[in-house]
Amino acid sequence: MTEAGRRRAGDRRAVRWFHYAMTGPALGLLLAFLVLPAVYVAWLSTTASTYGQPARFVGLDNYAHLAADPIFWRAFWNTFFVVNGIVYVELALGLGLAVLLTGPMPFKAAIVAVILDPSATTESSGIVMWRYMLEPDVGLVTQWMEHAGLPTLEWSTNPIATLLLASVIAVWHHLPFTFLILYSALTTVPQDVLEAAEIDGASRWQAFWRVTLRLIMPAILIAVLFRYIFAIRTFAEVWLLTEGGPARLSEVLAIYLYRETFKYHEFGMASATGFVMLAMSLVIALPYLKQMYREAARGP
């Protein structure tokens, strides 16, 4: 190796050590606060564990128990449908509103403020407010609907209505997140690119579909990914409405996990449920992450 080559190799080694030194603290934090607890929970999921008793290794019994429990599967499918409903309705609404508001519109600032308003409301207060508005017999909205001869939403007795209402509340509360990401992405789309598309004869729809949407795709992927990960943990909306009732028919996975932890104190089962939720998040996130890496590799 020449002198110059040796120097370059030495520089590379120095740079590598410098990188490790700089990223080390952050990696250490990740290890301490994410990886180690995750490893502990993974171990806990293979034990029978409760307060005041030593954890007993049971292998994969907890997972087998979950697989055989019809209530777990009901919670799984309820979560699946609720999460997908929430994420895609939010995406459609958020994108629609963002597109509307990037064009000319009076009182734009006021409208944006109104859209962002729910995110400033405490989650539990917002849910209780919705609940009281739609309370059977005495809820304001229920009474209006009855006066207007409309059918009322039987959310306290019909699990589908419960999950529908929970989804509406979740969309109401989290729409500002999706909207903000997409709105800010849309405002950064270069006008000259759109003008070029127009000169090339693209209609407004074609320009949106083939140019704008492609340009904001990384933002869409981030919004969808984050909302999926958060929505899988949906808890408060269903818990504060019915606690998963009636008859545990509207239960979602986070409530199942809550019962195992705080009601039955079965930490092994709770950890196994948590791991299933994690796996569910990963399975959903992987295609989006893959797409994001592809977009990033392709460059702007």
Added chain:
Amino acid sequence: MTTRRETLKTLSGALAALAAGPLATAPARAADRFTIIAHAVHKAAATTGPGGDVTAPWRAQNNTDIEWLTFGVEAVNERAFKEASLAEGNADLVFILDRYTGPQFAGLFEDLRTWQTKDAIPDFGEIPAGMVAAHSFGGKVTAIPFRHATHGLHYNTEYFAEKGVTGPPKTVTDAVALAEKLTYKRADGLQVYGLVMNFDDPATPIDWIRGFGGDFITSDYKVVVDSPASVRGVAMLCDLYKKGVLPKNSMNLKTEDVTTFMQQGRGAMTNNPFNRYINYNDPKASKFPGKIAVSALPLGVDGKPMPAKTSVWAMAIPVNAKNKQRSWSLVKLLSTRESAIAETLNGNGPVRPSAYEDARVKALIPYAAAEKEALASARLVVPGFANAAKSMDIFIEELGNAMLGNKEPAAAMAEVKKRVTPLLPT
């Protein structure tokens, strides 16, 4: 002009200051902190009301401030177990409810027989053995009963008068008929439901099932919820729900919701703990202050008193408590007969039956005699065992299925038996 008494007081104060010398100017020793995990009702019973603050002399004597950490029913128990299971806990005393505890948690708490032998609670034998048994596992007494919450029948006397009813129902069948009669729309458009109950656990439905001669789990751990008598009770509840006598959202109601129903006049009757009388008649919150009366539950179909549900809250000392002697001294104080009377005056359900005989209690608590009567035949919701919480959830789930019409009552209760039996202690 200064009186002789005032002059003497000033002089004695000055002499005391001289005798204390430099100590008199030194700052007082900071009070120790004593942490109790409890529900708000325990704090109120021990410290607030016509009975006064029972803990005051103990705090003064020990130069200790009590920090009451209060939570909802489920959370109190959860927090108590969590604190007690730590290597080093912060709780000196915790309150736990019979149906949330079990043999698996016995190791978290002191065996209080040892303390009772060393420094006995006077006349401990007066506390009913059944209440002590609710917190005893494997011969070990893990907690000393403090409060019982026994169900009575609360009813709105204004609605009774409107419908020409003169008094509470005498039998369970009368109660069912009356609930139907009292389901109506008032002139102001308010929908009144004949009976309101919370279905967050089996405590309220179990009263009616027992009224029909049935039960859920017997004290010797047998599931009898599928017996013909139990199914009759369940079928009656389903029928009331179908007819709209029970509110549409009954399965979603919690204790607080029932309180609101009664306060707003949306419910004509409910079976709930006697001391809810205070909430239902609270002039600040109720539209019917002084008009919600309470009696013992009606007689069952067998003509005997319907066994009212009772719960027993008890005081436990975590094994990791720092000063167990001090914890026991407070348990002892809160358990004396005089304390029980004061706590009853503050709204507690006394674990010493003699409290009901006290003249002050009789004068201040209008339901004292009825509660004492109900207590004589009361039963716990379920006996304590490791899977009690899960079993109760299964019962509520299947009862919900029956009420919604997803299953026939007999099929639903057969399913309860099938799922709960493997969870029972062998």
